[in-house]
Amino acid sequence: MDKNVSPVVVRRMPRYYRHLCELHDKNIDRISSSALAERMSLTASQVRQDFNCFGGFGQQGYGYNVTDLKAAIAEILCITGERKAILCGAGNLARALMSNFNFTKCGVSLVAAFDSNPSLFDVEMFGVPVHSISTVEQYVSAHSPDIAILTLPKSDAHKVANILVKCGVKGIWNFTGTDLELDDPGIPIENVHFSESLMVLSYQIDR
Amino acid sequence: MDKNVSPVVVRRMPRYYRHLCELHDKNIDRISSSALAERMSLTASQVRQDFNCFGGFGQQGYGYNVTDLKAAIAEILCITGERKAILCGAGNLARALMSNFNFTKCGVSLVAAFDSNPSLFDVEMFGVPVHSISTVEQYVSAHSPDIAILTLPKSDAHKVANILVKCGVKGIWNFTGTDLELDDPGIPIENVHFSESLMVLSYQIDR
DNA sequence: TAGATTGTTAATCGATTAACAATC
DNA sequence: TAGATTGTTAATCGATTAACAATC
Numbered sequence: 047m048d049k050n051v052s053p054v055v056v057r058r059m060p061r062y063y064r065h066l067c068e069l070h071d072k073n074i075d076r077i078s079s080s081a082l083a084e085r086m087s088l089t090a091s092q093v094r095q096d097f098n099c100f101g102g103f104g105q106q107g108y109g110y111n112v113t114d115l116k117a118a119i120a121e122i123l124c125i126t127g128e129r130k131a132i133l134c135g136a137g138n139l140a141r142a143l144m145s146n147f148n149f150t151k152c153g154v155s156l157v158a159a160f161d162s163n164p165s166l167f168d169v170e171m172f173g174v175p176v177h178s179i180s181t182v183e184q185y186v187s188a189h190s191p192d193i194a195i196l197t198l199p200k201s202d203a204h205k206v207a208n209i210l211v212k213c214g215v216k217g218i219w220n221f222t223g224t225d226l227e228l229d230d231p232g233i234p235i236e237n238v239h240f241s242e243s244l245m246v247l248s249y250q251i252d253r
Numbered sequence: 254m255d256k257n258v259s260p261v262v263v264r265r266m267p268r269y270y271r272h273l274c275e276l277h278d279k280n281i282d283r284i285s286s287s288a289l290a291e292r293m294s295l296t297a298s299q300v301r302q303d304f305n306c307f308g309g310f311g312q313q314g315y316g317y318n319v320t321d322l323k324a325a326i327a328e329i330l331c332i333t334g335e336r337k338a339i340l341c342g343a344g345n346l347a348r349a350l351m352s353n354f355n356f357t358k359c360g361v362s363l364v365a366a367f368d369s370n371p372s373l374f375d376v377e378m379f380g381v382p383v384h385s386i387s388t389v390e391q392y393v394s395a396h397s398p399d400i401a402i403l404t405l406p407k408s409d410a411h412k413v414a415n416i417l418v419k420c421g422v423k424g425i426w427n428f429t430g431t432d433l434e435l436d437d438p439g440i441p442i443e444n445v446h447f448s449e450s451l452m453v454l455s456y457q458i459d460r
Numbered sequence: 461t462a463g464a465t466t467g468t469t470a471a472t473c474g475a476t477t478a479a480c481a482a483t484c
Numbered sequence: 485t486a487g488a489t490t491g492t493t494a495a496t497c498g499a500t501t502a503a504c505a506a507t508c
């Protein structure tokens with residue numbers, strides 16, 4: 047178990063987690079695969095198959111304990127172990143993430159941001175210190191953040207990404223709108239491609 | 254053709270489009286399915302199958318004409334027909350989209366933004382007029398935008414979304430981090446769930 | 461105990477890959 | 485014409501669904 051879980055299953059795990067959090071907040075402490083499936087527009091079989099990729103979390107005749115299942119998924123997704131992240135690029139998108147996005151809920155703490163605009167150096171933005179992008183290499187080597195968030199222009203994406211990976215960053219959250227080709231192909235990359243999302247919506251309209 | 258194309262194929266179309274744009278910019282006017290596949294980490298069969306969901310765009314012994322194929326995909330994704338969009342919520346994320354994101358490239362023009370903060374009313378942000386969210390119903394009825402972009406708090410998402418759809422909005426680009434349940438289930442929704450994306454990245458690290 | 465619901469195996473469905481005749 | 489590469493059909497692979505014995 048755990049190893050070689052298919053990508054489609056992995057991608058459903060955060061959604062399960064979100065729904066379990068909602069149930070937890072409503073003080074619901076038990077749910078069956080069929081009730082959860084209904085809620086999430088899946089099938090009960092799918093729900094049980096998915097969870098059984100990671101182990102048996104349920105109990106026959108009863109269903110799943112919400113608190114336990116939520117904790118088990120948190121463990122699987124590593125939401126428990128505090129991970130450190132840095133922002134590369136401190137423009138509007140970076141600010142949007144700093145101000146609105148709940149990193150803590152994802153088990154991530156934002157430790158620094160980097161930009162090329164000198165007027166931002168050594169300022170704090172939403173409690174996060176901003177430094178010169180020219181110092182990022184040194185910073186990463188010294189502080190070993192796990193995740194780099196790329197919110198900088200496409201043109202700088204490849205160069206910066208490869209520097210970061212060379213210094214030991216373990217994963218890249220990519221908002222640059224381009225597909226990165228890293229020197230080290232083993233580093234996971236998660237792309238958030240706004241334009242692809244909008245184009246799919248555009249396709250679906252009038253169909 | 255065109256009708257009943259599987260979602261996985263639809264989701265690849267914007268990526269094809271992006272790569273064809275890149276090829277076009279490099280003045281490459283011809284590409285084979287195998288070269289395009291290599292570039293995009295797909296297989297040549299997949300590329301040909303995908304395009305043939307929409308029609309025969311290639312030529313035996315030659316491959317695909319980049320300009321023609323790009324135009325054909327633009328047509329399929331409705332990037333050609335100018336669509337109007339409004340922003341609901343004019344916070345940091347909305348500003349990030351207004352300032353960084355190339356709506357035009359997606360065939361969309363941003364015509365207005367709406368917020369509940371009075372200090373923003375009747376201001377222009379990055380060339381986009383901001384109005385009171387209480388007037389959005391009236392605005393949508395009068396101007397018939399195609400797409401509503403939800404960049405407002407989770408708590409307001411459902412209420413606002415249902416109002417918009419009732420007034421004729423044709424699609425919703427959802428950044429609220431919640432799964433919308435619309436009264437009208439026929440309206441397409443595209444979710445951009447940051448936390449799911451970050452959690453998937455977190456899972457992939459150390460595996 | 462009887463009812464409910466899991467974990468798991470088998471059947472079905474859909475997507476990807478392979479193969480090749482058609483043809484530019 | 486010969487070589488290249490498509491469009492399309494058939495084979496394989498993987499994911500979803502159905503079924504049911506195990507068991508709480």
